[in-house]
Amino acid sequence: MRVYTTARTAFKALGRNPMRAMLTTLGIVIGVGAVIAMMEIGAGSSASLKKTIASMGANVLVIRPGTASSGGISFGVGTSTTLTPEDNQAILRECPSIHNAAPIVRARTQVVYGNRNWVPNTMYGTTPAFLDVQDWSILAEGEPFSDRDVLNGNRVCLLGQTLVRELFEGASPVGKEIRIKNISFRVIGVLTPKGANMMGQDQDDVILAPWTTIKYRVTGSSLSTTNQSASTAATTTDTVNTLSNLYPAAQLSLYPERSSVQQADNPMPVRFANIESIMAAANNAGEISPAIEQMTALLRERHHLRVDEPDDFSIRDMAELTKTLSTTTTLMTNLLLTVAMISLVVGGVGIMNIMLVSVTERTREIGLRMAVGARGRDILQQFLVEAVVLCLTGGAMGIVLGHGGSLLVQLLLKWPVETSPAAIAAAVLVSAGVGIIFGFYPAWKASRFDPIEALRFE
Amino acid sequence: MELIELRDIEKTYQMGDISVPVLKGISLSIRQGELIALTGSSGSGKSTLMNILGCLDRPTAGEYWLDGQETSKLTTDERALLRNRKLGFVFQSFNLLSRTSAIENVAMPLSYAAENLSDREARGRAAEMLGRVGLADRLDHFPSQLSGGQQQRVAIARALINRPPVLFADEPTGNLDSRTSEEVLQMFERLNSEEGITIIMVTHDPKVAGHAKRVIRLDDGLIQGNVPIPEPGTETPGGTS
Numbered sequence A: 001m002r003v004y005t006t007a008r009t010a011f012k013a014l015g016r017n018p019m020r021a022m023l024t025t026l027g028i029v030i031g032v033g034a035v036i037a038m039m040e041i042g043a044g045s046s047a048s049l050k051k052t053i054a055s056m057g058a059n060v061l062v063i064r065p066g067t068a069s070s071g072g073i074s075f076g077v078g079t080s081t082t083l084t085p086e087d088n089q090a091i092l093r094e095c096p097s098i099h100n101a102a103p104i105v106r107a108r109t110q111v112v113y114g115n116r117n118w119v120p121n122t123m124y125g126t127t128p129a130f131l132d133v134q135d136w137s138i139l140a141e142g143e144p145f146s147d148r149d150v151l152n153g154n155r156v157c158l159l160g161q162t163l164v165r166e167l168f169e170g171a172s173p174v175g176k177e178i179r180i181k182n183i184s185f186r187v188i189g190v191l192t193p194k195g196a197n198m199m200g201q202d203q204d205d206v207i208l209a210p211w212t213t214i215k216y217r218v219t220g221s222s223l224s225t226t227n228q229s230a231s232t233a234a235t236t237t238d239t240v241n242t243l244s245n246l247y248p249a250a251q252l253s254l255y256p257e258r259s260s261v262q263q264a265d266n267p268m269p270v271r272f273a274n275i276e277s278i279m280a281a282a283n284n285a286g287e288i289s290p291a292i293e294q295m296t297a298l299l300r301e302r303h304h305l306r307v308d309e310p311d312d313f314s315i316r317d318m319a320e321l322t323k324t325l326s327t328t329t330t331l332m333t334n335l336l337l338t339v340a341m342i343s344l345v346v347g348g349v350g351i352m353n354i355m356l357v358s359v360t361e362r363t364r365e366i367g368l369r370m371a372v373g374a375r376g377r378d379i380l381q382q383f384l385v386e387a388v389v390l391c392l393t394g395g396a397m398g399i400v401l402g403h404g405g406s407l408l409v410q411l412l413l414k415w416p417v418e419t420s421p422a423a424i425a426a427a428v429l430v431s432a433g434v435g436i437i438f439g440f441y442p443a444w445k446a447s448r449f450d451p452i453e454a455l456r457f458e
Numbered sequence B: 001m002e003l004i005e006l007r008d009i010e011k012t013y014q015m016g017d018i019s020v021p022v023l024k025g026i027s028l029s030i031r032q033g034e035l036i037a038l039t040g041s042s043g044s045g046k047s048t049l050m051n052i053l054g055c056l057d058r059p060t061a062g063e064y065w066l067d068g069q070e071t072s073k074l075t076t077d078e079r080a081l082l083r084n085r086k087l088g089f090v091f092q093s094f095n096l097l098s099r100t101s102a103i104e105n106v107a108m109p110l111s112y113a114a115e116n117l118s119d120r121e122a123r124g125r126a127a128e129m130l131g132r133v134g135l136a137d138r139l140d141h142f143p144s145q146l147s148g149g150q151q152q153r154v155a156i157a158r159a160l161i162n163r164p165p166v167l168f169a170d171e172p173t174g175n176l177d178s179r180t181s182e183e184v185l186q187m188f189e190r191l192n193s194e195e196g197i198t199i200i201m202v203t204h205d206p207k208v209a210g211h212a213k214r215v216i217r218l219d220d221g222l223i224q225g226n227v228p229i230p231e232p233g234t235e236t237p238g239g240t241s
Helices: A004-014 A018-058 A085-094 A131-135 A148-153 A161-168 A211-219 A228-239 A262-263 A287-303 A319-361 A362-370 A376-413 A419-448 A451-457 B046-051 B077-086 B104-110 B119-132 B147-159 B178-195
Strands: A062-064 A097-105 A111-112 A116-118 A122-126 A139-143 A158-159 A175-179 A183-191 A206-210 A277-282 A313-317 B001-017 B018-031 B034-041 B061-067 B085-092 B167-171 B198-202 B212-221 B222-228
Touching: A004 A018, A004 A376, A018 A206, A018 A287, A018 A319, A018 A376, A018 A419, A062 A287, A085 A097, A085 A277, A085 A287, A097 A131, A097 A211, A097 B018, A111 A161, A116 A161, A116 B001, A122 A131, A122 A211, A122 A287, A122 B061, A131 A175, A131 A277, A148 A206, A148 A211, A161 A183, A161 A206, A183 A206, A183 A211, A183 B034, A206 A211, A211 B001, A277 A287, A287 A313, A287 A319, A313 A319, A319 A376, A319 A419, A362 A376, A376 A419, A376 B077, A376 B198, A451 B119, B001 B046, B018 B046, B018 B119, B018 B198, B018 B222, B034 B046, B034 B178, B077 B085, B077 B104, B104 B119, B104 B147, B119 B147, B147 B178, B178 B198
Parallel strands: A122 A206, A158 A183, B034 B198, B034 B212, B085 B167, B167 B198
Antiparallel strands: A062 A277, A062 A313, A097 A122, A097 A277, A111 A116, A111 A175, A139 A183, A158 A206, A175 A183, B001 B018, B001 B061, B212 B222
16 A cells, blocks of 8 residues: 555656656666667577587587507507497487487598599598488488498498589589599489588588498408508508608608508408497587486496496597587677666666756655655655656666567568567566666655755745 | 643754854743734744744754643654644645645645555545635646635645644745635634634734734744734633733
8 A cells, every 4th residue: 555655656756747757767768678679689699609509519429439559559549449330329229318329430532533533531431310410411412321321331422512513513413423442432412511610621521421331341441540540641642642752751651561462461350340439419508418428327338347447438529619609608698788787877877867856856845745744764765666667667668669679670680589588577677776776865865855944945 | 731832942053153043942832722823023033933833843952742742852753753643734835746636735645644544535535625625626626727825725725634733834825915815814713713723823914913813923032922812702712921
């Protein structure tokens, strides 16, 4: 009852000078409107930014086998042969935080079509899941290879845009045969362009094929990948790099190269079903650490590791990307908040200004109210409520204005916009807070008037 | 019992280092139902005495008993409550809230009253008060739509809304012409005789003072004359010299 009466008195007092009340609230209207519009547009941009960064692979985890070592010499990550396609299947089956996973084997060799040749930067043997993990499922042309192609080791491949340009000069490669190490592959699809990754590496310079085909037909043996530096250096110098005399291969070969006769005499064990890495995608950025825990537990169990034994694999996330993602979002939010706060403070100062003028102008009214029995705190309450009412009204108008503005932006500029109830709640609270903070001084001043002086005021 | 009892009231204003005595020991008693005019030349201290009587100001020394309560030591908030319940004020310049209807002006003191009247009750009481001052048909008029006399009658209704025993009027006719002055003064006399409200008017106009039953003359902070004026047909208030 009391609050209601005070609120009504405040409304009436404001109603006596509606033009001034309107102009006063304008500061708050614009402030809150800006907050709401910025929050909504910002939230929309932030969401689409998150999506973009996620498509760069922020949710992707890479599992690589640990180091192989011999006589105290370790060969670095990825040299042991403990990771298997079955591990990949198990991860898919048993880790709930993993959205999809694909095994990867790599090769680096020459690709030939007609009289043109090229050494793609990346030649991955994988499964169709790779496209999903990399958010690359939509092809520019043709269709992806299937799980059956993987099972059969079919000689099919997908080409990146760079290869299409280099080998086919932009013509459609679908259905054409290319040769990789003298094995012919049928091109069944073309990947969409992706551009360079964060390291500046061309992601379109890629060939994807079933991992069985790459492993068993192209690389031929697992040991060549286990210690590939010498052999690949040798192959590439032989076949491509005519400048090898000027720039000899960095690594000296300690052992004499084996002739083909020697290789035939001591064949390498070929059908090792190990893979070089697994690429797994977590459901979202938040589930990256649970995914890592689940996979660590699973792989330790599958590899029969005792409690005190170190992991024979390593899992890495795209920490840099994830960090970029979160910094971008916080930066954006903070920027918007700063702008919003400044405009709200300006609005608040405007309110204080007008309330001070109003208090002076209504000195006699205050004196009269005191004479008929208003206590200091009644006066304080009245002016405080007036300021809060001004601010809340301004806040409400600001919400409508801001929301309308962001909808307009969405409609006209096609920017992504997300309605944020939190921003609206915050705007209401902040505008009430501004009213209390900036309305307090004038109200306090009014409550301290001497009724005799106030009544005599001209 | 006396309604108002002043004992050796002194008021001294401090102007920097100089202290200016305005009231120099005033003793006075006023009974329920008196109609008093407080006169004196300008600077005689009548406004100061009025402020103290109206509990707007505190005396520097002395005792002020209002309706059996010593008021000179009350806090600001207690005095506000006292003003609300026991005192009514009518001012020279009416002091109505502009752009606020007559009925809301009259109901305004109720919002500070301890008894919480509902909106409807408050309006009903305000309308009744306006009826008593003869403005029953002007409830929703704004002050700017009323004549000076009507505005002063709205102010009287406002002063009486909490049914106070005492009504203070500070130069109530100062802004009115002689005809409306007469109306307002007659209303005071009627309220005094019919409803027994004690009325204390501050004035320097002998014609206004002529309506009072007792004239208290102040000169240089002291009471110089305290004259009951006998009127035919009304009971003479008891002498309090």
